[in-house]
Amino acid sequence: MSRQIIPFPEKSFPLVVREVSGEFSEFAAIATHFHPEIELQYIFAGGGKYYIKNTIYPLKKGTLLIIKSNEIHRYVPNLKSPWIRKISIIFSPRLFKHFSSYLRNNIPISKFRHSFLFSQEEITVIEIILKNILRESTERNRNYRAIILFQLSHLLLTCQRNELPFRSKIVLSEKQDKVIKTIFSYLDSHFNSKITVNYLSNVVNLSPNYLSYLFKKITGIRLKEYLLQKRIAEAKIILEKEPQKKIIEISGDVGFDDLSSFNRAFKRINGFSPSQYRSFCILNRRKIRDF
Template sequence: MEIVYENKTEALTMQFGSGLSGMIHLHKELELIYVESGKAVAYADKNSYILNKGDVFITFPNQIHYYETIEYGSFAVIIFSSKIVYGFSDIISKSVPDRNYIPCGEVEGFDYIFNRVTALSGDYTELALNGYINVLMSRILPILQLKTVNAENNTALYNVIDYCTNNFKEDITLDSIAEKLHLSKYYISHMINRKLNQNFNEYINNLRIAEACNLLRETNIKIADISEDVGFGTIRSFNRAFKQMTGISPVVYREKNAVLKKLI
């Protein structure tokens, strides 16, 4: 399981797609999904929800989330800073909701608001979108129970994930991260186990294997060189970790993807 910390620079982004991203990630912003058509499974922390037409999915800052598209359709994705939500920024930034899923019809007027949002265009789109987001959040917040989270723990989590994401190719250890981030290695180990449901070595290996898969698909670099490039000490340990994560060897993975490319 590859988990990436995304460092967003824009306070507000809106995009539309036929499917949703399978990349496991977290960021400091809220993420709001509206299903115009299609079907997907949305995951937030350790919970999962099936999304159908008209459903809404929301994640709060620093919640680990990702998606699995079941039926392609039309999905609206709005990512925005908590500072946009007038008067509630501090509460939102320090909280997580009791659920991340709002089924179609639970809040009257959602479909109308989202239809207006998806039709926005022109010079004042961002201004209008800011207004609609506040309207949406004024309907969403009253039906959710918010639980306060330790902001220090959140900061530590995304610092660790950010560091791992940018340094997994190196000889990275709990000791080296602890020294770099001035945290206890036991605290880091416990946090990864509790938040990511895996131990530190599994997390680093998953980052490395995810990068190896990308190189196997997109380049002709020799497998032995890929193994070294992504941070494995030996080709044997690379092959073992790769098969454990994907169920097949790097050679077979490359061959299968080469066949798929020819069919596309």
């Protein structure tokens, strides 16, 4: 678990907007983390689950998440449909003060729910607002800061008007929350070690069967499969940063005992081999350099 440092393009306007898309392997290397900034995430397409504080929220098109200051969070994939497209808006709490007066009863951000689901009509409005914010933050034309703050006010007012309870969330007990945090933290730090369910069950003082059941129930993914995805995600990062490194060395670095197992897992998850991915990374580097 670590504090994430958010790099803002402008220190005088602490807000950053990111539109991202990709498969789980693009996000698996991001550990459980927190930051003092407020973060809004909207799902345009795809699914999965999101862990915030002590609750698991399912994701689908039209879900908006509000992650408050210093709340522990991380994305958990849906392996049946691992692709996701989302937009993230991260801003300093002091920026919130500039537009909070527009909100009903001047409600503080801490009083907002974490997750919202919208009707199709509301989704149309929300997506127009988000695309306007993305365009203004990218183009930075005259008065773009005021327009972004106005659009954020509109977005949060729409959330306030949305009173539908999020019934499918899973609220964890104190013990369950501690178990999940411990497992995530351990796998983030020791993914390249020899890890078994039996060993992890000793770490959290649960039976192997119950730990497997609890992890699958909460996250929607088997523990062994999550570890496998984590290792492959880390391998992709090494291939991107060190394309000259031998693939057999990389397989050992991320916790595989033999090269053939690594190659099979990599191809099953990504649809191409490690060597093909390395060639793709090298080609992309050349294109960027030549440009």
